[in-house]
Amino acid sequence: MRTPIGSTAGKARAWLAWLLPLTLAGCATVAPQQRSILADPTMRFDAQAAHEAALRHALDNREGSMGGHGVSGGGCGCN
Amino acid sequence: MQLKGGLAWAIAAVLVVSAAPARAQVAEFDTSHTVFYEAPTKTHMLVYSPSADLKATPWTWLEVAAGWQADVVSGASVATKAGPTYQSNHPAADVVTTASVRDLRNLGHGELTARGETTSLTAGYAYSTEHDYRSNSLFVNARTDVLQHNTQFELSYARNFDSVCDRVQGETNPVRFVALEDSTGCFTANPLRTTHDIGIDTYEASWGQSWTPVVETQLTYTAQLVDGFQSDPYRSVILGEGLKGQEHEPNDRAREAVTARLAWYLRALKAALRFTVRGYNDTWAIRSGTVEAEFEKSLGESFRVMARGRFYRQSGAVFWSDDYTGGGPPLGPKGQYWTGDRELSPFWSWLAGVRAVWTLTPARGRLLGVLESLQLVGSGNLTGFSYDEYTLGGTPVSGALAYVVTLSLSAAF
Numbered sequence: 001m002r003t004p005i006g007s008t009a010g011k012a013r014a015w016l017a018w019l020l021p022l023t024l025a026g027c028a029t030v031a032p033q034q035r036s037i038l039a040d041p042t043m044r045f046d047a048q049a050a051h052e053a054a055l056r057h058a059l060d061n062r063e064g065s066m067g068g069h070g071v072s073g074g075g076c077g078c079n
Numbered sequence: 080m081q082l083k084g085g086l087a088w089a090i091a092a093v094l095v096v097s098a099a100p101a102r103a104q105v106a107e108f109d110t111s112h113t114v115f116y117e118a119p120t121k122t123h124m125l126v127y128s129p130s131a132d133l134k135a136t137p138w139t140w141l142e143v144a145a146g147w148q149a150d151v152v153s154g155a156s157v158a159t160k161a162g163p164t165y166q167s168n169h170p171a172a173d174v175v176t177t178a179s180v181r182d183l184r185n186l187g188h189g190e191l192t193a194r195g196e197t198t199s200l201t202a203g204y205a206y207s208t209e210h211d212y213r214s215n216s217l218f219v220n221a222r223t224d225v226l227q228h229n230t231q232f233e234l235s236y237a238r239n240f241d242s243v244c245d246r247v248q249g250e251t252n253p254v255r256f257v258a259l260e261d262s263t264g265c266f267t268a269n270p271l272r273t274t275h276d277i278g279i280d281t282y283e284a285s286w287g288q289s290w291t292p293v294v295e296t297q298l299t300y301t302a303q304l305v306d307g308f309q310s311d312p313y314r315s316v317i318l319g320e321g322l323k324g325q326e327h328e329p330n331d332r333a334r335e336a337v338t339a340r341l342a343w344y345l346r347a348l349k350a351a352l353r354f355t356v357r358g359y360n361d362t363w364a365i366r367s368g369t370v371e372a373e374f375e376k377s378l379g380e381s382f383r384v385m386a387r388g389r390f391y392r393q394s395g396a397v398f399w400s401d402d403y404t405g406g407g408p409p410l411g412p413k414g415q416y417w418t419g420d421r422e423l424s425p426f427w428s429w430l431a432g433v434r435a436v437w438t439l440t441p442a443r444g445r446l447l448g449v450l451e452s453l454q455l456v457g458s459g460n461l462t463g464f465s466y467d468e469y470t471l472g473g474t475p476v477s478g479a480l481a482y483v484v485t486l487s488l489s490a491a492f
Contacts, residue, residue, distance in 0.1 A: 017300075030229050034292040041436075042351035042375040042383060043342045045287075045297055048436065051456045051487040054113035054128045058483055059430075062464070064393050064422045065359040065367045067301030067336025071218055071237035071281040 105451065106492040107134045109146075117481035119464070121177050121471055124154035142192040144203075150184040158258070160419025161317040162402020163473030164410055175471040178313060182262075184209045197224040210262035211244040211312070213274075231287035239279035245312045247273050248325075256325035259312040277307030293344040303334040316417045318403050326418050328398070334361040350376035359393075365423065367393035381438050389430035389462075396423040401468045409468060421476070424469040432460030432483075454489040 030038065041047040049070075056069050108131070115126040132146030158178035166172075190203035201220040207213070218237035224230070244265035248256050264272045285299040310326040318324050336359040343352045357369040368391070375385035395409075398416035401424070405411055440452040464479040 030227070030289045030292055032227060035228070035289070037293055037344045037346075038289050038295055040344070040351070040377070042377060043295055043344055045340050045342060045353065048434070048456055048487075050109055050130075050132065050489075051111055051434075051458065051485055054111065054115070054130075054485055055432075055458070055460055055483050057128075058115050058126075058481070059391075059462070062422060062462075062481065063367070063391060063428070064361075064363075064365040064396070065336065065357075065369070065391075066303060066334060067283075067359060068299050068338030068355070068357050071220075071235040071283050071301075 105136045107489065108132070108492070109134075109487065109489045111485060111487040113483065113485040115481065115483050117479070119476045119479040121175065122155045122157060124152070124156070124180070126154075127151045140194050142190075142194065144190040144192070146188050148186045150182070152180060152182040152184070154180050156180050156311075156313070157419060157471065158313060159315045159317065159323065161472050162400070162404070162406070162410060163470055164402045164406035165317050165404045166472035168404075173472070182210050184212075186214075197228070198222065211259070211265045213242045213266065215240040229289040231285075233283075233285040233287070235281075235283040235285075237279075237281040239277070239281075241277040241279065241307070242274045243277060243308055243312065245273050245275055245308065246325075247271050253327045254318055254322060254324040256327065258315040258325040261313075275308030277305065277309070279306075280304045293346065295342045297338075297340040299336075299338040299340075301334075301336045301338070303332075305332040305334070306330060310418070311420065314419050316403060316419045318412075318417060320404070324417065326420070327416055328418050328420075328423075329363065329416055332361055332363055334359070336360075348376065350374060363423070364397035365393055365395070367391065375434075381440070383436050385434040385436075387430070387432045387434070387460075389432075390427070391429075392427040393425060395425040395468065399423050399425075399468075401470055421464075421466060421469045425467040426464055426469065427467075428462055428464045430460055430462040432458060434458035449492055451491040453491075454487075456485075456487040456489070458485045459483070 037043060060066050110132075111128075111130045113126075113128040115124070115128070117124050128148065128150050130146060130148035132144060134142060134144040136142050155177040157175060159176045161175055184207055186205055186207035188203060188205035190201055192199055192201040199220075199222045201218075203218050205214070205216040205218075207216075216237055216239045218235065220233065220235040222231065222233040225232070244259065244262060246257060246259045247270065250256060263269075266272075266274065281301070281303045283299060283301045285297060287295065287297045289295050307330060309330065309332065310328045312325065314326040315323045316326055336357055338355065338357040341354045344350075345352060351374075353373040353375070355369070355371040357367075359365070359367040359369075369389065371387065371389040373385055373387040375383055377383040396418065398413040399418060400410055400413045402410040403412045403417050434456065435458070436454065436456045438452060438454045439446065445451060446453055460483040462481045462483070464476075464481075466476050466479070469476060
């Protein structure tokens with residue numbers, strides 16, 4: 001059973017969705033001098049985003065799903 | 080012509096801004112070339128997708144980008160879909176037909192990004208044309224880093240104003256609608272052609288977090304509202320004895336997905352493991368799950384290789400049926416809509432791929448006197464689909480493999 005977005009439970013869930021990241025984020029501390037590995041290209045989720053775009057486009061058009069890779073784009077190209 | 084005009088303006092804008100006195104001038108040119116090929120039963124599809132992008136940073140606070148991409152499509156698609164019940168009643172007839180497909184998609188886009196020390200704002204526009212499809216897309220993105228760059232929040236929104244070509248129907252009952260024969264006359268004053276609007280709103284919110292010096296995560300929520308004609312205008316579905324109707328899908332669709340990613344650096348191996356899990360749900364009752372794992376290792380300063388595996392599983396749309404003429408469940412009619420789209424049927428798929436990246440950055444000076452760096456990327460991916468219910472006249476789809484090969488070159492000036 002889905003909770004309607006406008007309901008009290010829905011609003012509480014929406015607030016929780018905003019507050020949880022802020023609360024958890026405060027617990028994590030990586031000092032600037034410790035960030036060298038995090039800056040490595042192998043640790044980036046979108047290091048080759050332009051290269052991967054065509055593959056993502058093909059998968060989106062062969063599956064009934066979408067999401068997780070940004071919102072830009074245009075056209076159908078859905079053959 | 081409209082596309083050429085838009086591209087010319089975008090390129091001119093890049094050049095004008097680039098010509099201004101540079102403070103932190105970096106220009107980057109990227110070109111990418113992808114070949115997609117698949118050949119499941121009765122259809123062959125070959126798509127070549129070139130792209131070229133130019134990005135300039137005339138000031139540290141401003142980035143200007145413009146680009147072009149295309150899809151050159153040739154092959155065949157299923158034009159009339161029938162299922163096993165109908166085929167068994169008409170054993171002599173080849174009830175599934177295919178139609179050759181030739182299309183060309185051109186897309187031009189431009190973007191402006193304003194950057195602060197910890198924030199950025201991007202606005203962009205894309206215009207694309209196909210023989211039977213037009214698209215105008217506006218998008219904005221806001222991003223901020225907080226807590227010493229350990230936390231990133233990102234909000235994005237895109238609005239598409241699209242239109243698709245269709246045949247003017249002489250009937251009012253959708254079961255008697257006739258499929259579009261070809262794209263001749265589309266987007267002209269041809270009285271036998273019409274267009275349908277499609278509005279697409281896409282929203283995305285993302286939270287990235289560095290937890291330790293070697294662990295990073297990202298949580299993304301994506302929602303999309305689609306309003307308009309979503310059927311394949313060329314496809315017909317056999318609905319009964321002597322009754323063949325153009326594919327008829329609902330006009331409204333609300334879609335949402337939650338994606339979680341984890342990157343974990345393995346110091347001993349000097350390599351990174353990346354995992355992605357995605358859950359998806361929509362108002363057509365499609366639910367899906369995706370699991371993806373990538374392993375990427377640096378080999379020296381300038382070379383890195385990656386291997387990936389991916390598994391995907393989805394349920395079918397509530398109105399999906401492999402045969403609307405009858406038969407025992409899950410076959411039979413499914414209310415007021417019908418489709419022959421295999422992407423709306425229940426199936427699972429797998430993907431395996433490799434990628435190599437070679438980056439050349441001179442320790443001092445510039446390559447050939449002009450290049451700050453040069454990067455070559457090559458990848459190959461193989462994906463296979465296994466359909467639970469989708470058949471072509473009762474014959475299971477075999478050899479549903481797709482090959483995707485991409486080569487990219489990136490040069491920074």
